[in-house]
Amino acid sequence: MKARFAGYVYAAALATVVTSGAFAQDKTFELKLSHWVPPSHPLQKALEDWGTSVEKDSGGTIKFKVYPAQQLGKAFDHYDMARDGIADLTYINPGYQPGRFPIIGAGELPFLIANGKGGSQALDAWYRKYADREMKDVKFCLAFVHDPGTFHSKSKKIMVPADIKGMKIRPAHATMATFVTQLGGTNVQSSAPEVRDILEKGVADAVTFPWGSIPLFGIDKVTKYHMEVPLYVTTFAFVFNKDKYNQMSASQKKVIDNHCTNEWALRVASPWADFEHSGIAKLKAEGHDVYTISPEQLAEWKKAAEPLHKSWADSVKKAGGNPDTIMNELKAELVKFKSAY
Structure with a gap:
């Protein structure tokens, strides 16, 4: 039993060494993650969780800071902020700019999406095919929706x-x-x-x-x-600055790619969906x-x-x-x- 436990410990230590080694020569990046809602919004924690996971999986070579409440720029400007490098990852509402992103606008049509969690996974899985065409100035990360309004x-x-x-x-x-x-x-x-x-x-x-x-x-x-x-519902996306992504090593890019997935779309959307839905009962109670x-x-x-x-x-x-x-x-x-x- 002791030998088996020692084997587990050795394997875990070896994995840590291998992981650290993969990033040992990598340049350190400090990512600016920007959004435009209050820091009390569920999105704040979602971005903190995203950044913390990226930092851990990159062996500490990709660090982050979240800038809430339009600190780096107006809500309407967040797509262009990612494009221009004012921020590295931004939270965007494509519908804030009518006509600019027509395909993802399908998600905005009334009486189409019934809930926030499954709706986010569906929108994200569907839009990946079209994101490079419609959001070509940035690296598309993930898409999601809020619970119906x-x-x-x-x-x-x-x-x-x-x-x-x-x-x-x-x-x-x-x-x-x-x-x-x-x-x-x-x-x-x-x-x-x-x-x-x-x-x-x-x-x-x-x-x-x-x-x-x-x-x-x-x-x-x-x-x-x-x-x-x-x-x-309203469609949203996380988009990443292309120049910053291209400066990263192959192992660092893989970390970012692993955090720009359908699974992460659900992780980002779920706390917010629950939060929004709970508002019905809260307003009734008030x-x-x-x-x-x-x-x-x-x-x-x-x-x-x-x-x-x-x-x-x-x-x-x-x-x-x-x-x-x-x-x-x-x-x-x-x-x-x-x-x-």
Whole structure:
């Protein structure tokens, strides 16, 4: 028994020596990991866990620091920040820049993705085929979604599509912005950290947002009515600076590659998905008016959303893609990961 234990210890020590040796001659890198949500957001810990794992697996030759809350740049700029090397790994919302990333925009279509965890795995697995074409300025790392969001408003319940007419709404992304316009509303653009302010000042009447982030960003202080329907998700990605990646040794590149996988997409998405979903119960406990709609009203919403699918298809065609094939591939992944609406 002692001999066997000694063998285990020796094997573990040898593995450590081999691993250390693989990185012994490597240059040390300090990665800047940037995001634009508060440090209290689940994404902060997800990036810390990602960085800690990279540091460990690289034998300490790849270190990191997380920069939250737009410290290195505005939310809208995070893709270009990774491209230009202002940060090394950034968290991006492709929908913040309408028309720039049409393919991944499929994930934004209403009534398509039913949950955050399986939806993240499905989106990530599907988009890897197209990321090099659409995000060619950076090294794509992984993609994910938050748990489904909905309408949250200040002064009235939004029950049917006709209720949007005349309202000023901050949309989550380009697809929801188009939806609001088609229904006769006016879009008010702002990043997530600015939403409470525009609602408080009356610049906007309502917002499309996931549930847990309503209290996190203080939006529960300026909203009262919440439609309990999984209306939409938002697509996100981690993207890496190509120059920094190309400066790394083969063993260091492998470490980064091993942290840019479908498994890591789920690891990043899961705590956030749980956090967002828990917001429904929290708002109910705070006395907010969290209301459901009838099957007939839901059917109205789905019919009203149909032109969005055509708009998405047209934008993909313009970019040289086949929207039918691309959408069928996404739907197949959603079924595989049990996240189809």
